[in-house]
Amino acid sequence: MTEPEGSPPAGGTEAGDAPVLRTRGLGRRFGGLFAVSDVALALRPGRTLGVIGPNGAGKSTLVNLVSGHLKPTTGSVHVGGKDFTGARPWRIAHAGVARTFQIVKPFRGLTVADNVAVAAMFGPSPVRSPAQARREAEQVLERVGLGGRGGVPPAELSVADARRLELAKALALRPRVLLLDEVLAGLRPAEIDPALALIDELRRDGLAVLVIEHIIQAIAAISDEVLVLHHGTVLTQGPPRQVLSDERVVEAYLGHRYTRKNPS
Ligand SMILES: Nc1ncnc2c1ncn2[C@@H]1O[C@H](COP(=O)(O)OP(=O)(O)OP(=O)(O)O)[C@@H](O)[C@H]1O
Ligand SMILES: [Mg+2]
Incomplete structure (x- = not known):
């Protein structure tokens, strides 16, 4: 790991809209296959990034790479402008990154x-x-x-x-960064809205939130941006409305689920 303590953060300070967490070219290979490949993302204080994708798309692996529970094969992880690529989980936690486990x-x-x-x-x-x-x-x-x-x-x-x-x-x-891996799973329908309200409250408190969730409406309601993972790569990223109406997303994710739930 390279960690230039004390060096100025790349791309400016954390003030304003600067990312508190950034990945570039992040990837992880298991055997011959990349479970996550070339993921660039930025998490900003007071913003929520939703991450969606079919089962096995690499969502949990991405969180594990960011939190230090897996070491990246490629790319970098910066927290507060400092390089934490390959750092141990407790070091990344001490830098202010907290996560839940699926x-x-x-x-x-x-x-x-x-x-x-x-x-x-x-x-x-x-x-x-x-x-x-x-x-x-x-x-x-x-x-x-x-x-x-x-x-x-x-x-x-x-x-x-x-x-x-x-x-x-x-x-x-x-923490200042919160990585949530399917925290809504198993909640009853009536419990979901209060949980979403809590996540949104945490964002308003100034946390940078990454939320992985299968319930599309839930993600859309609380995310400023949505990133779609498909076979480990970023299929697209943008405002929820734009992403969820993208035909490639409908085909890769929504269509897949829809056809499974509604076999003709
Ligand atoms: N430790 C590991 N060793 C080998 N392969 C792994 C390992 N962890 C994950 N994988 C593989 O990486 C791919 C991505 O898995 P991951 O758990 O990140 O997907 P996911 O998007 O979180 O899926 P889900 O929606 O089911 O939680 C899968 O093909 C999985 O089998
Ligand atoms: Mg997962």
Whole structure:
């Protein structure tokens, strides 16, 4: 990894509209195949980028490359203008990038509240006292809709609540970039709008948000831009309305799902 500490950020400062996270030419090969190839994206404070694409398109791999859970084969990842390409996950987390896992990853031996308190104690601006961390945890749990569930083990949570815990752990890091990998999956229809409202509130608080989701209407409602991954490459990127009416997207993604759900 090259990390020119102290060097001026490429392309200006973080003030204003500058990206807080940027990838260029990002790619990852597994065996002979690129799961993600040549992805350039920029996340800006107070903006949401929606990422869609069929199953296996490379969405989770992209998040893993950005968060340091996978090392890129090609390209770069910059956070706050500094090069974090190939950096370990904890270093990227300390730079302010938090993520959720599509397959939830709680500490099973800890209560729900302590899972969140641990995140509060080991984030970029760590809370030193366990009592204070627990108070923060309670606040975050309340915010994500898990108020009152802090005392139970994660194994007792429903699928939807386990995803809420993932979000709570990410938020307890007090990140400036939030990468959400299908946090709405498993929510009942009535639960989706409040979850979208929360994500939008986080954006308004100034976070840069990347949200992966299969529910197109949900993505369109909260995203400033939508990026479509297809076979690991960026098929197109732009304002939701424009992207979702793009014939290539309809064919690659919407059409695919539509025909699966509605076999003639
Ligand atoms: N660790 C790995 N080793 C080998 N292949 C992998 C690995 N991780 C992902 N892949 C492959 O990379 C491709 C992209 O997978 P990925 O999980 O990123 O897709 P996705 O868009 O998140 O799909 P989904 O919508 O099902 O979550 C798939 O073909 C997958 O099998
Ligand atoms: Mg995935």
